[in-house]
Amino acid sequence: xxxxxxxxxxxxxxxxxxxxxxxxxxxxxxxYLTPAVVAKAAGSIKSGKTFTLQVKMANxxxxxxxxxxQGATRINVMDAGHYHAGKGPAFAGxxxxxxxxxxxxxxxxxxxxxxxxxxYDDKIWNGRDSKTTIGGLAFAxxxxxxxxxxxGRGILLDMARFRGKESLAPGETFTHEDLQACAKKxxxxxxxxxxxxxxxxxxxxxxxxxxxxxxxxxxxPGLTHSDALVKWFHEMEIPNxxxxxxxxEVTTDPVSGVTLPLHNALMxxxxxxxxxxxxxxxxxxxxxxxxxxxxxxxAAPLKVCNGTGAPVNPVVIK
Ligand code: UVW
Numbered sequence: 001x002x003x004x005x006x007x008x009x010x011x012x013x014x015x016x017x018x019x020x021x022x023x024x025x026x027x028x029x030x031x032y033l034t035p036a037v038v039a040k041a042a043g044s045i046k047s048g049k050t051f052t053l054q055v056k057m058a059n060x061x062x063x064x065x066x067x068x069x070q071g072a073t074r075i076n077v078m079d080a081g082h083y084h085a086g087k088g089p090a091f092a093g094x095x096x097x098x099x100x101x102x103x104x105x106x107x108x109x110x111x112x113x114x115x116x117x118x119x120y121d122d123k124i125w126n127g128r129d130s131k132t133t134i135g136g137l138a139f140a141x142x143x144x145x146x147x148x149x150x151x152g153r154g155i156l157l158d159m160a161r162f163r164g165k166e167s168l169a170p171g172e173t174f175t176h177e178d179l180q181a182c183a184k185k186x187x188x189x190x191x192x193x194x195x196x197x198x199x200x201x202x203x204x205x206x207x208x209x210x211x212x213x214x215x216x217x218x219x220x221p222g223l224t225h226s227d228a229l230v231k232w233f234h235e236m237e238i239p240n241x242x243x244x245x246x247x248x249e250v251t252t253d254p255v256s257g258v259t260l261p262l263h264n265a266l267m268x269x270x271x272x273x274x275x276x277x278x279x280x281x282x283x284x285x286x287x288x289x290x291x292x293x294x295x296x297x298x299a300a301p302l303k304v305c306n307g308t309g310a311p312v313n314p315v316v317i318k
Pocket of ligand 1: 066107113246247248263276
């Protein structure tokens, strides 16, 4: 059996944006979303129809997460039951209330990855030491992304519809050329600085077939690594990749055998922000019915200090 190639070897000629926005930059390719780019993107709004892209959290049907993580747990700590048991706090005037708390993986819902979330060769985004992640991300955490916010022109690339499928199959791959062909079929074109919103139909399958079937021989469909694809993302100055899969790319690259190489090629090296587990089915149905696949995309993950990522409920305005 051939020896497994390392991600370092695979990406040895891959472009990097380290230093491009200064050595202290923590938001990477979001820098492409300048005020001029945002103002132009607002011109994509035609009808004012809105869509939210987060999956439900603490869903009784379960939360789709990367294997090894758990979905959110929400627990009531105050409700009418407490008052009926004589344990609710007595407010002057008689007002009563319900309260709860939730525990969850920061990557356990629709979420932004911090640029320091994934690395190889002991270096994270912008060349910082991976030791800066110990005990909490001291550099390139989710906080700077949350403070900046993400606003730009989004383009839905409905790969599932393009291939005439309800969902792409486990391990099914596609390339940047397929994205361009999909856009063409949809009657639109991917432009420089576009936020790519890619629908595979995969996350909807979690709710449809149930978690046991969903996680069996787990391998997600998605983009697959090539030098040409990384070069294209670099030249197109893509700020953000949003998908309805848990990890934004095919789980294991079928050519190299490397797990999640695009996390490193795009996020660690180019500073492309990754948004995972997005709910795209309602948006996609609307785009198919009115033929408008471009829109204003607005998102801001939660301001979690030192976090490796944070939940987000992006809003699309068509
Ligand atoms: C992993 O961290 C494995 O994936 P994700 O970026 O989907 O959270």
